[in-house]
Amino acid sequence: MNKIILGDSRDPNNYQTDFHLTITSPPYFVGKEYEQDYTFDGYKDLLKSVFHNTAEHTVSGGKIAINICDIAAFSKVSGRVEENIEVSRDIVGWLKEDDCHLLSRIVWVKDSPWINSQQVSYNRRIPATYIRMLPSWEYIWVFYKGDSPKRDDVPSVTQVVNKEDWKKWVTGVWDMRSVSANRDHPAMFPQELARRLVLLYSIPGDTVFDPFMGSGTSAVVAYQNHRNYAGIERDPKYYDLATKNIEKVEHCIKIPLYVPPAEYGHERLY
Numbered sequence: 001m002n003k004i005i006l007g008d009s010r011d012p013n014n015y016q017t018d019f020h021l022t023i024t025s026p027p028y029f030v031g032k033e034y035e036q037d038y039t040f041d042g043y044k045d046l047l048k049s050v051f052h053n054t055a056e057h058t059v060s061g062g063k064i065a066i067n068i069c070d071i072a073a074f075s076k077v078s079g080r081v082e083e084n085i086e087v088s089r090d091i092v093g094w095l096k097e098d099d100c101h102l103l104s105r106i107v108w109v110k111d112s113p114w115i116n117s118q119q120v121s122y123n124r125r126i127p128a129t130y131i132r133m134l135p136s137w138e139y140i141w142v143f144y145k146g147d148s149p150k151r152d153d154v155p156s157v158t159q160v161v162n163k164e165d166w167k168k169w170v171t172g173v174w175d176m177r178s179v180s181a182n183r184d185h186p187a188m189f190p191q192e193l194a195r196r197l198v199l200l201y202s203i204p205g206d207t208v209f210d211p212f213m214g215s216g217t218s219a220v221v222a223y224q225n226h227r228n229y230a231g232i233e234r235d236p237k238y239y240d241l242a243t244k245n246i247e248k249v250e251h252c253i254k255i256p257l258y259v260p261p262a263e264y265g266h267e268r269l270y
């Protein structure tokens with residue numbers, strides 16, 4: 001617990017604790033440098049084995065939140081100029097085999113990609129009817145492990161999230177800017193995305209896991225919000241980055257716990 005492992009999350013020996021919540025964003029198979037050694041079949045094997053290992057170590061009633069976009073493949077896989085292949089459907093099926101069931105689907109609405117993209121553009125060389133969507137949104141799939149998403153060791157929702165946030169978040173449409181690819185890491189998700197998942201799907205003292213730790217966003221947010229963290233990252237430069245990012249917040253005061261208004265009472269002290 002409270003440890004990031006430098007290693008491969010396909011290897012079951014790198015899972016050294018059980019967890020209540022996973023927040024992760026796997027590679028998307030879009031040509032990033034950390035995907036270069038995966039063939040498409042190898043990429044699917046990666047997702048299958050990592051989510052299998054993750055499910056094995058999720059407590060009953062625990063949650064697995066996966067941020068992913070179905071933009072994998074294109075010509076590299078099918079030989080066609082362009083073909084959009086669904087990966088999410090496979091993930092839902094694989095996790096079902098591991099007793100993990102879909103609870104929520106969230107759409108994260110990001111900034112418009114056409115502004116900077118070279119892959120789609122509005123110009124005279126593009127034939128009419130040849131329009132490929134370049135989505136300004138991604139999925140977050142939330143699964144629960146076991147017979148029920150309910151846990152018997154937790155207070156009510158009114159004790160952990162305020163009503164204004166709950167009203168906005170429970171729509172399942174989350175509007176937030178993405179983090180620009182930068183020299184530190186090419187594909188970080190926003191801290192706000194992790195924060196909402198941490199507050200909605202775990203309680204203080206729980207353990208939050210990320211098998212594709214990257215720059216350490218899930219761990220940083222978990223720590224700041226009074227949760228434990230665990231994770232795996234195979235690239236030494238991102239492992240170092242995540243470790244440094246966590247060390248930075250470990251020297252700071254944590255975000256104060258939510259205190260519900262008197263009308264909701266205090267069901268339990270953490």
Ligand SMILES: C[S@@+](CC[C@H](N)C(=O)[O-])C[C@H]1O[C@@H](n2cnc3c(N)ncnc32)[C@H](O)[C@@H]1O
Pocket residue numbers: 007008009010024025026027028034046185187188189190211212213214215216217218232233234235238
């Ligand atoms: C989309 S990024 C995750 C970014 C992270 N959510 C953040 O906010 O920084 C995916 C990460 O998975 C790592 N990765 C790829 N294959 C891996 C494997 N087999 N085991 C562990 N990490 C892996 C990559 O090095 C990359 O840092």
